[in-house]
Amino acid sequence: MSRTPRPRRRVTLASLAAELKISRTTVSNAYNRPDQLSPELRERVLSAAKELGYSGPDPVARSLRTRRADTIGLLLDQPLSYSFRDPAAVDFVAGLANECDAAGRALLIVPAAPDHEPGAAADVVNKASVDGFVAYSVPENDPYFGAAMERHLPLVVCDQPAGIDGTVRVGIDDHAAMLALARIVLDLGHRSIGILAMRLGDSKRDGTTPLDAALASRYSVQRDRIQAIADAAAQQPHEVALTIIETASHTRESGARAAQAALDQDPGITALLCTTDVLALGAMTWAAEHGIVIPDELSVTGFDGTADAMRADLTTVVQPSEEKGQRAGEILMALAPSTGSREELLATSVHHGSTIAAPRRR
Amino acid sequence: MSRTPRPRRRVTLASLAAELKISRTTVSNAYNRPDQLSPELRERVLSAAKELGYSGPDPVARSLRTRRADTIGLLLDQPLSYSFRDPAAVDFVAGLANECDAAGRALLIVPAAPDHEPGAAADVVNKASVDGFVAYSVPENDPYFGAAMERHLPLVVCDQPAGIDGTVRVGIDDHAAMLALARIVLDLGHRSIGILAMRLGDSKRDGTTPLDAALASRYSVQRDRIQAIADAAAQQPHEVALTIIETASHTRESGARAAQAALDQDPGITALLCTTDVLALGAMTWAAEHGIVIPDELSVTGFDGTADAMRADLTTVVQPSEEKGQRAGEILMALAPSTGSREELLATSVHHGSTIAAPRRR
DNA sequence: TTGTACGCGTTATCAA
DNA sequence: TTGATAACGCGTACAA
Numbered sequence: 078m079s080r081t082p083r084p085r086r087r088v089t090l091a092s093l094a095a096e097l098k099i100s101r102t103t104v105s106n107a108y109n110r111p112d113q114l115s116p117e118l119r120e121r122v123l124s125a126a127k128e129l130g131y132s133g134p135d136p137v138a139r140s141l142r143t144r145r146a147d148t149i150g151l152l153l154d155q156p157l158s159y160s161f162r163d164p165a166a167v168d169f170v171a172g173l174a175n176e177c178d179a180a181g182r183a184l185l186i187v188p189a190a191p192d193h194e195p196g197a198a199a200d201v202v203n204k205a206s207v208d209g210f211v212a213y214s215v216p217e218n219d220p221y222f223g224a225a226m227e228r229h230l231p232l233v234v235c236d237q238p239a240g241i242d243g244t245v246r247v248g249i250d251d252h253a254a255m256l257a258l259a260r261i262v263l264d265l266g267h268r269s270i271g272i273l274a275m276r277l278g279d280s281k282r283d284g285t286t287p288l289d290a291a292l293a294s295r296y297s298v299q300r301d302r303i304q305a306i307a308d309a310a311a312q313q314p315h316e317v318a319l320t321i322i323e324t325a326s327h328t329r330e331s332g333a334r335a336a337q338a339a340l341d342q343d344p345g346i347t348a349l350l351c352t353t354d355v356l357a358l359g360a361m362t363w364a365a366e367h368g369i370v371i372p373d374e375l376s377v378t379g380f381d382g383t384a385d386a387m388r389a390d391l392t393t394v395v396q397p398s399e400e401k402g403q404r405a406g407e408i409l410m411a412l413a414p415s416t417g418s419r420e421e422l423l424a425t426s427v428h429h430g431s432t433i434a435a436p437r438r439r
Numbered sequence: 440m441s442r443t444p445r446p447r448r449r450v451t452l453a454s455l456a457a458e459l460k461i462s463r464t465t466v467s468n469a470y471n472r473p474d475q476l477s478p479e480l481r482e483r484v485l486s487a488a489k490e491l492g493y494s495g496p497d498p499v500a501r502s503l504r505t506r507r508a509d510t511i512g513l514l515l516d517q518p519l520s521y522s523f524r525d526p527a528a529v530d531f532v533a534g535l536a537n538e539c540d541a542a543g544r545a546l547l548i549v550p551a552a553p554d555h556e557p558g559a560a561a562d563v564v565n566k567a568s569v570d571g572f573v574a575y576s577v578p579e580n581d582p583y584f585g586a587a588m589e590r591h592l593p594l595v596v597c598d599q600p601a602g603i604d605g606t607v608r609v610g611i612d613d614h615a616a617m618l619a620l621a622r623i624v625l626d627l628g629h630r631s632i633g634i635l636a637m638r639l640g641d642s643k644r645d646g647t648t649p650l651d652a653a654l655a656s657r658y659s660v661q662r663d664r665i666q667a668i669a670d671a672a673a674q675q676p677h678e679v680a681l682t683i684i685e686t687a688s689h690t691r692e693s694g695a696r697a698a699q700a701a702l703d704q705d706p707g708i709t710a711l712l713c714t715t716d717v718l719a720l721g722a723m724t725w726a727a728e729h730g731i732v733i734p735d736e737l738s739v740t741g742f743d744g745t746a747d748a749m750r751a752d753l754t755t756v757v758q759p760s761e762e763k764g765q766r767a768g769e770i771l772m773a774l775a776p777s778t779g780s781r782e783e784l785l786a787t788s789v790h791h792g793s794t795i796a797a798p799r800r801r
Numbered sequence: 802t803t804g805t806a807c808g809c810g811t812t813a814t815c816a817a
Numbered sequence: 818t819t820g821a822t823a824a825c826g827c828g829t830a831c832a833a
Contacts, residue, residue, distance in 0.1 A: 157536035174519035500810035
């Protein structure tokens with residue numbers, strides 16, 4: 078396999094046309110409107126192009142002229158190496174990418190510097206050559222998101238933030254979904270509950286968080302899920318003690334540590350309701366390592382319905398992550414620049430796994 | 440949260456300059472060279488920009504002028520939803536994306552249509568506004584890869600294809616790694632081996648593949664690994680029977696089916712050497728469902744060292760997938776357009792898990 | 802079927 | 818410290 082020889086000088090539409098002694102229009106047409114010139118001429122153009130190492134109209138120049146990049150930008154809350162720890166995020170990106178594939182659009186992942194300086198976020202967002210943005214689960218007041226808003230391009234939000242003027246949101250009813258699950262658990266008779274949640278605050282920290290602080294989080298998804306648990310608890314005929322543990326990072330390991338922290342805080346806890354499957358699986362690992370039998374001695378639930386969770390037969394909320402990505406893409410590509418606000422909620426279900434049971438009698 | 444009012448007409452550097460009765464250069468400098476104008480004037484420019492909804496120089500026009508997109512393109516063999524079934528691929532992309540983040544570059548995922556028409560591959564590659572490409576594990580003669588070569592941009596290959604003129608390749612020594620693992624297994628005394636491999640042929644098919652066909656595959660990574668097993672087998676003092684099962688898709692489910700197929704083909708098989716962890720985990724699931732005890736009744740090995748595999752304590756080759764992505768990014772960004780060919784092989788190791796043992800006596 | 806002329810929005814260069 | 822001018826490479830009316 079050998080490469081076409083690298084051109085000495087840059088070959089352009091114009092230089093190619095000059096070489097062939099035809100006009101630039103004709104060369105352009107050879108690529109963009111095959112029906113506008115004779116097949117023979119077109120063939121001559123294409124073969125000369127190959128000869129000279131010209132691989133077609135420059136995409137940047139074309140984009141400038143046509144005002145479209147055929148590319149959509151993806152905004153993430155964190156660097157990809159963190160986001161991808163979460164299978165639900167991976168599924169979302171896969172769904173979105175597939176939709177892009179189908180429409181012949183490329184997907185641009187906007188870099189998210191771990192520690193964003195003030196202007197850096199806007200900078201990197203403004204540098205993205207895209208026709209629109211999808212923001213995946215970013216917190217309220219996120220600087221990247223703010224910068225994307227300022228670009229006045231079509232914008233679709235997945236999950237968070239909700240209620241933003243002039244954007245379309247794709248998501249689920251987090252509150253209703255978690256409410257249903259929490260009721261199932263509480264109705265079994267649990268009175269001391271541990272809640273394991275993802276990051277809630279502005280700074281990264283691990284440990285106990287008061288309920289009111291959790292309900293003031295910028296992460297509305299986490300907030301809604303915790304609110305749902307609180308609501309379900311309030312509806313019980315008896316008091317229910319809630320211990321919330323926040324985890325800065327979102328891994329099984331931090332789930333395990335959070336489980337430990339929860340039971341340190343309140344040894345009477347008989348059920349751990351986790352806001353994600355990853356944390357729940359970590360809690361299960363922790364329990365196994367400490368000889369705690371699930372569900373006999375401890376109930377555990379998750380949220381997401383990832384493949385790993387289903388394999389572990391975790392009792393959890395199943396949400397269509399890949400479909401969310403797909404819908405976000407579909408909507409974005411059908412969107413006029415200034416559409417009114419809209420919300421599209423997809424269906425969820427509860428997977429009745431084998432990780433919950435009535436609390437053991439004392 | 441409310442959006443800045445959408446501008447009636449498109450605001451540009453020029454229109455903003457006109458509005459302020461200053462030159463375009465000055466506006467440009469306000470963004471790109473803050474030291475080239477007085478702080479007061481700069482402030483005046485920036486606030487007028489905000490007022491009018493101008494979010495800074497158009498990225499496409501800037502790219503045209505500066506001849507750089509600050510974006511690198513990622514070429515995959517398959518649509519993302521397939522690629523992402525493989526945790527090793529996810530890790531690779533995460534590593535690459537992180538490197539891009541650090542360098543302030545965006546990552547463009549080039550769409551790979553499931554069924555590529557003749558010209559579609561070239562089309563989509565030519566439309567990508569990027570400064571260079573990373574190709575991840577694409578087969579020899581892949582049309583997308585060919586099109587990327589024709590663009591004469593910096594190009595880094597991960598894993599496959601090897602030996603391409605004028606490109607840098609990042610990978611591992613697949614043959615050596617698998618040879619080491621295969622010897623360990625064979626030295627335990629196994630004489631009937633099943634090999635579970637990913638796609639080998641041009642068309643998607645499941646089932647038995649003769650050794651010589653496997654060794655003619657366009658997928659050099661699979662080829663090398665299988666060759667290593669064959670070599671290890673040839674070095675044994677006794678005959679070793681090899682049964683190769685090819686799987687079109689790369690999932691645990693197909694791994695399970697392949698395991699079944701292997702033992703249907705040769706019920707005497709006592710060890711399954713899989714070319715990936717995903718297939719090995721599928722084989723383990725299959726064994727569990729059929730009451731076959733691992734490793735007592737069946738030995739199983741994988742390749743990759745994914746998190747799932749490590750959790751299952753699978754005996755496997757561990758390779759640094761995320762680091763491969765990182766190195767690919769580093770090399771690409773330090774690359775001159777026409778560098779000579781080069782190869783960089785990263786280290787691997789064998790994880791001695793609990794899934795192999797000597798074959799059971801008959 | 803082909804060619805001409807203009808504009809897309811920016812940055813580099815040089816002059817003031 | 819600011820401004821004028823010329824590219825960057827292409828798409829597309831419109832005229833021929």
